[in-house]
Amino acid sequence: MPRKSLAARVAAAAVLVSAAIIPVTSASAVTWGANYFPNVPLTTQDGKTVHFFDDLLKGKKVVINFIYTKCGDSCPLETARMAQVQRILGARMGRDIFFYSFSIDPVRDTPAELKSYAQKFHTGPGWLFLTGKKADIELIRRKLGQQARAEDNELTDHSTSLMIGNVDSGEWIKDSSLDNPQYIAAMIRDWLSDYSNQGPVKSYTEATPLPEYVSNTGAYLFQTRCAACHTIGQGDSVGPDLLGVTKNRKREWLTNFIALPNVMIAKKDPLAVSLYARYNQLLMPNLRLNDVDLKNLLGFLEAQDALPRGQAKAEAPAAR
Numbered sequence: 020m021p022r023k024s025l026a027a028r029v030a031a032a033a034v035l036v037s038a039a040i041i042p043v044t045s046a047s048a049v050t051w052g053a054n055y056f057p058n059v060p061l062t063t064q065d066g067k068t069v070h071f072f073d074d075l076l077k078g079k080k081v082v083i084n085f086i087y088t089k090c091g092d093s094c095p096l097e098t099a100r101m102a103q104v105q106r107i108l109g110a111r112m113g114r115d116i117f118f119y120s121f122s123i124d125p126v127r128d129t130p131a132e133l134k135s136y137a138q139k140f141h142t143g144p145g146w147l148f149l150t151g152k153k154a155d156i157e158l159i160r161r162k163l164g165q166q167a168r169a170e171d172n173e174l175t176d177h178s179t180s181l182m183i184g185n186v187d188s189g190e191w192i193k194d195s196s197l198d199n200p201q202y203i204a205a206m207i208r209d210w211l212s213d214y215s216n217q218g219p220v221k222s223y224t225e226a227t228p229l230p231e232y233v234s235n236t237g238a239y240l241f242q243t244r245c246a247a248c249h250t251i252g253q254g255d256s257v258g259p260d261l262l263g264v265t266k267n268r269k270r271e272w273l274t275n276f277i278a279l280p281n282v283m284i285a286k287k288d289p290l291a292v293s294l295y296a297r298y299n300q301l302l303m304p305n306l307r308l309n310d311v312d313l314k315n316l317l318g319f320l321e322a323q324d325a326l327p328r329g330q331a332k333a334e335a336p337a338a339r
């Protein structure tokens with residue numbers, strides 16, 4: 020499945036919360052939390068009863084997916100992927116980030132079934148597997164825009180998306196659970212909580228260092244905004260190989276070109292025009308980067324150019 024641009028996903032998600040007001044028909048005696056999510060009772064893999072809004076959502080930052088334990092194709096991969104993401108998020112799991120995997124086969128998926136499934140994937144704190152009444156789970160699925168379409172098999176055709184939400188601010192996005200785990204973790208962290216919101220840390224020495232791909236914003240930006248068209252040191256792709264570009268071009272030109280390639284070409288900047296002609300007249304997109312993004316990206320490109328030959332990396336490190 021082609022990956023949507025970040026902006027498209029954010030836009031799609033912004034629509035979700037405001038537009039997905041669905042009349043309730045399937046569950047009785049529903050109490051509404053924050054006027055949108057049903058506060059239906061659910062059972063965890065440990066047999067504990069919890070309420071969807073009050074216990075799982077209210078005040079939390081959450082990642083939600085839908086699985087069933089008898090699933091032979093996408094769910095095991097999805098769960099294994101989330102387990103990788105859980106390890107990357109480390110101590111934040113269960114502190115300010117919570118994962119919830121809902122069974123879409125709640126009759127067969129008893130708490131005991133879910134518990135043994137969770138154990139197979141070594142899931143840790145902050146990750147609940149939930150079952151409940153079929154109608155209630157169906158309602159949760161619909162409220163999150165994850166219901167099966169009429170023509171689909173409600174089990175086998177379920178979506179493999181993760182719904183990532185900051186419940187208090189009402190912001191939700193959808194991400195593929197099959198993405199690179201470093202990328203998913205970065206999405207969750209960036210989306211759910213900026214760095215100022217990390218919770219109390221007694222001393223900076225307690226903070227675990229983050230992998231370069233996540234902690235170096237320049238690398239992250241390159242990976243998410245540029246790497247589809249450019250490599251660094253691995254040859255031309257849709258656009259030119261960018262190895263050496265910070266040495267071969269003036270910094271001012273480079274900054275202007277990355278920020279406003281369309282304007283540079285429109286103004287007939289000679290170098291921009293000749294690159295445009297050389298690369299099949301595909302216009303490098305104006306990605307609306309702000310000054311901080313530009314600084315981080317240029318810092319990343321410069322650091323790549325300063326590495327000994329052959330060591331620049333345009334790709335994120337392989338998934339753990």
Ligand code: HEC
Nearest residue numbers: 244245248257258259264277294295298301302303304306
């Ligand atoms: C959709 C493909 C695409 C994306 C995404 C893209 N570029 Fe480009 N880029 C190009 C093309 C094509 C060119 C050649 C110039 C042209 O045709 O406009 C180019 C040219 C460049 C150049 C000039 C290279 C030189 O030799 O001077 C730089 C620098 C550059 N891109 C950086 C970036 C950065 C940084 C990003 C991410 C923020 C990015 N590009 C995203 C397609 C893309």
